[in-house]
Amino acid sequence: MPAIDNIRFTFLYIGLYSMGSTWVYPKSMIPYNMFRYIVKGKAELCIDDEKVVVEENQIVYIPSGSIMSCQAITDSFEFYSIRFAASVLYESEDMLKKYYGIHRITNNQGEDIYFKEIYKWVKSDHIARKFFVRGYLDLLIGSLSLRGEHIEKEVGELGSEDYDLEKLKSRERKVSRQMDSRVQIVVDYIILNPTEKYTPEKMAKLASLSKQRFSSLFKDNTGKTPMEYVREIRLTTAARKLLLSDKNINDIAYDVGYEDTNYFIRKFKAAFGFTPNQYRKVAKEG
Structure with missing residues (x-):
């Protein structure tokens, strides 16, 4: 596995959707990473057999390769949906969870601005739009990662007696490699x-x-x-x-x-x- 600092995320698409109470997204394999910011209402999602209810002012993360279905459970359900991919496809790796600690559901603490700005710039004809779209996607991932739980820490406190000299050397090589x-x-x-x-x-x-x-x-x-x-x-x-x-x-x-x-x-x-x-x-x- 290459150093995680070399992984790049590529924006694919953003949409703003307004659905009624009868809206159902059929069970499907999701071929890209996805963030959804819930603007209004509630819905039940089933992601890889895990059922979650998402509601207004929450951000949900759906990793590439997930099997997902979704249905509205309020009279109206409105959300932004961002699709993006890693610059290289790492099979069986949930990059954002494993290496950046991003949760399935995160309460919005100002990240909605990134969704709105990406949506605005995608619709712009300005030559600079790609830089703003890419920049705001990186800021969104970074902001969610700051509040995430870093399961596979590359840097930080060492466990204790589990580390002998060779393990320490190996770990140092892994952390420092560019x-x-x-x-x-x-x-x-x-x-x-x-x-x-x-x-x-x-x-x-x-x-x-x-x-x-x-x-x-x-x-x-x-x-x-x-x-x-x-x-x-x-x-x-x-x-x-x-x-x-x-x-x-x-x-x-x-x-x-x-x-x-x-x-x-x-x-x-x-x-x-x-x-x-x-x-x-x-x-x-x-």
Whole structure:
């Protein structure tokens, strides 16, 4: 697992929904991380067989891969819903709970402003909007993390006699490790240029390393092989385009570097559990 400071969160979509008492969200797998801020009313959510009631002025966190259903239990139910993804998909890892300590439900203490600002900037045509959207998402995650319960602390008090010298050394290496600058250059380049044709040899050249050394160093720092990382960046970029534009699937596939649309659809479904069209439809339903 790479150092958690190197994990980036990518905004996908925000919606403001107003539902009546008969609204039901059918049981579905959620293919992205989600925050919901409840503006008005109450609803019962079932998330991975855990039933919770959410109400006005609360924020609920639904991690990617959850099985969720929802139904309104008041005459009106209004909420913001933010969808976002990690820059790389870490299988079976609830990143925000495990590493940032974010609770399932948090009482709003001013975080509603981040939902409102993201919603406002998404609708703006200003060239700077992406910076504000990204910034407010980071502030929202940071604010919720400040009040979270950090289950897997990387830094803090040591347990006691459970730590011998070797464990202490191992822990220090884990805490202090930062992404190697040569890998960071390649990671940043891939994020900025997801549509280029990549090979391990090309990426190794960007890092001024041999292919073997680069592949080993890249996996040590990101937890992924170089080509796995490229694929997941492309698919995350495609997911964002699906939710923020009305482009057809063929165009989006081409935009993110896939010349074969059917191959793109298969890879997308393998990563998110939905075809691109299904993924877009789920977002519109709230």
